[in-house]
Amino acid sequence: MEKRDCREAGAEGMPVVHVINGRQKKLLQGHPWVYGNEIERIQGEPQDGGLVTVVDFRGRYMGAGFYNSRSLITVRLLTHRREEVTEALIAARVREACAYRRFVLERPGTDCCRLIYGEADRLPGVICDRFGGVIVLQILALGMERFTQTIADTLMECQRPDCLVLDNEDAIRKKEGMACFSRVLYGELPREVLLQENGVRFSVDVMHGQKTGCFLDQKDNHRFVQQFCHGARVLDCFSYIGGFALHAALAGASSVTAVDISEAAVERIKRNAGLNGVQVDAVCANCFDYLRAQGKEKRRYDVVILDPPAFTKAHANMASACRGYKEIALSAMRLLPAGGVLATHSCSYHMPEDVFVSTVLSAAQDLHRQVRVMTLRRQDIDHPVLAGYPESYYLKSLWLQMLD
Numbered sequence: 001m002e003k004r005d006c007r008e009a010g011a012e013g014m015p016v017v018h019v020i021n022g023r024q025k026k027l028l029q030g031h032p033w034v035y036g037n038e039i040e041r042i043q044g045e046p047q048d049g050g051l052v053t054v055v056d057f058r059g060r061y062m063g064a065g066f067y068n069s070r071s072l073i074t075v076r077l078l079t080h081r082r083e084e085v086t087e088a089l090i091a092a093r094v095r096e097a098c099a100y101r102r103f104v105l106e107r108p109g110t111d112c113c114r115l116i117y118g119e120a121d122r123l124p125g126v127i128c129d130r131f132g133g134v135i136v137l138q139i140l141a142l143g144m145e146r147f148t149q150t151i152a153d154t155l156m157e158c159q160r161p162d163c164l165v166l167d168n169e170d171a172i173r174k175k176e177g178m179a180c181f182s183r184v185l186y187g188e189l190p191r192e193v194l195l196q197e198n199g200v201r202f203s204v205d206v207m208h209g210q211k212t213g214c215f216l217d218q219k220d221n222h223r224f225v226q227q228f229c230h231g232a233r234v235l236d237c238f239s240y241i242g243g244f245a246l247h248a249a250l251a252g253a254s255s256v257t258a259v260d261i262s263e264a265a266v267e268r269i270k271r272n273a274g275l276n277g278v279q280v281d282a283v284c285a286n287c288f289d290y291l292r293a294q295g296k297e298k299r300r301y302d303v304v305i306l307d308p309p310a311f312t313k314a315h316a317n318m319a320s321a322c323r324g325y326k327e328i329a330l331s332a333m334r335l336l337p338a339g340g341v342l343a344t345h346s347c348s349y350h351m352p353e354d355v356f357v358s359t360v361l362s363a364a365q366d367l368h369r370q371v372r373v374m375t376l377r378r379q380d381i382d383h384p385v386l387a388g389y390p391e392s393y394y395l396k397s398l399w400l401q402m403l404d
Contacts, residue, residue, distance in 0.1 A: 015044030015052045015067070017075055024056035027063065027080070030388025032119045034065075034075035048177060049142040051085055066124070066143020070177045076124035076141055087150045090123070094154040097121040097128075104381045107219075109199030113382040114216050115155070120384050120392040125176075126151060129212040131195040131204055133162035136212040137185075142176045152185050163187035165206055167213075182207060194275075198223045200246050201275040203268060210240065217379040218243055218307065221343070221397050224377065225305065226251035228341045232302035235259070235294075235335065237287040237328070242269035242280060244305045244343075249278035253303075257281045259290050291331035303341045304332040310348035321351055322359045329363035333371075333402065341374070342400045349394040356396050364400070374399040 019027070023038040034054060046052045046067040054062040054075055064085055065077035078085050097116045105113050115135070116128035125141020128151075135155055139145050152164055164186040173180050193204050197219050206213035222243050229251040236245040236258045245258035246269075258269050258280050269282040283290065287308070306328050312321035325346060332342050346356045357376065364371045378385075379395035386392045 013044070014064075015042060015046035015050070017042050017046070017052050017054045017067070018059070019054065019056055019062065021057040024060075024062060026388070027054070027056075027077070030080065030386065032065070032077040032122075032124055032386075032389060033073045034077070035072060036069075036074040039074060049145065051143070066141065068142045068176060071142070071175060076119070076143060078122070078124065087147065090147045090150050091154045093121065093123050094151055095158055097123065098155070098158040100384070101382055107198070109196050110219065112195040112197055112214070112216055112219075114380075115159070115382075116151075117383050117392070119389055120386040122386075123151075127212065128155065129214070129216055130159065130161065131193050131206060131212075131214060134189065134193050134206060135159060135161040135164045136167050136206050137164060138167050138170060138212060139178075140170055140172045140176065142178055145178060156186055161187065163189050165189060167206065170211075197243075198247065200250055201272070202241060202243075202246070203271050203275060204241065205264075205268070208264075209268075214241060215243070217347075217383045217395050218345075218397075219382075220380045221345075221377055222247040224399075225303070225343060228303050229253040233300065234303045234305070235301040235332075236305045236307075237291065237332075238306065238308040239269060239282075240265050240307075242272045242282070244307065245269065245280050245282075246272055246276055246278065248303065248305075249273070249280055250276060255281070257283060257301075259283045259285055259287050261286050288328065288331070291328060291335070295331055295334040299335055300337055301335050301340065302337070303343070304335055306332055306342070306344040307347075308345070310350075311346070312348050312350045315350045318350060318355070321346075321348065322355065325351070325356065325359050326363050329360045330366065333363060333367055333369060336402045338402055338404050340402045342371075342402070344398050344400075346396045347394055349391045351396070353396050357398055360398055360400070364402075370403040372401040372403055374401055 018040045019038050020040040048068050052067045063077040063080040065075050111132050116126050125144045127138040129136050166185050167182045169180050193206050204214040229248040232253050234248040234253045234256045239258035239260045242258050245256050249256045266282045266284040273280040311324040377397035
């Protein structure tokens, strides 16, 4: 892949984006996005994917980043400092991201992690996950596409994987004006990709699974649930490939039921249960319907886990999302006796933490049941939250115990 010299950043004559008065505050706090409706005017003729300088309404320097007229996020800032955006800068950011993971993720029995988390690692639109010996890279922002080879080469240098896959199939790319495709950049993709998480073995589909093939943001929460599972009846809803279910089974649960609407996911749960030598009842069903049916049958569980996909991807849909979170919480609480544990999650940034918590607690109030808030957790540490960029905090993990 051709390398391009991108030293024009900071050069005389680079297009200048002026943000409207009042929107400079978030940029000063470190936010990396400029939306189209935050732009007052543009000097010069920026090219989609090209670099621009961003200034406030008084002309004061705010940073430099990539412009894309097709995207709601019109400018993605790469730097808030006066520095050139070069291949060397991008490579240095990749090395820093990998070094951070080495610093925080020395866990026995775990060979998977998120290596690059987009803007939170100051690499806008770049997602990279490691699954054992396989690395999966996604480029979701037009301006970063020119650095694909630099990023891939640096990952090979830092991580030395057996295989590196470029998985550019996400629909976000179409909104950015990019083609969707996947290909192996280095090495050979094994017939089955295996990883270990907290000593639990998983088979993942990196070419056709959701996102990069597996969700890695719940690793610490998977481990956390195990302390409640010995001898317990466990129900894991929206299970995907069985993350919570397999951890519960290996912790000595008396029974584990994992439910997902995807037939492919259910088959993967069965495969993963076999890899670990445990029994999991994998059910293909709509989790809303399954929870209601279990309630009508007066079934009881000691631990119920709810880890649904995002019910809202926009603030305007928050009311509908609240109804969804409350409905499944109500159904789950009906299945739990006194002392039972509910772990419920929201993976949408647009669902504020306080609103999510109050929504779930209102379900207990409607059932006239008292609950203990055990803890409120978040995404794993390899999905860091960047100060000044609240969108990087998205996963809320609320743990309750039923008191009556």
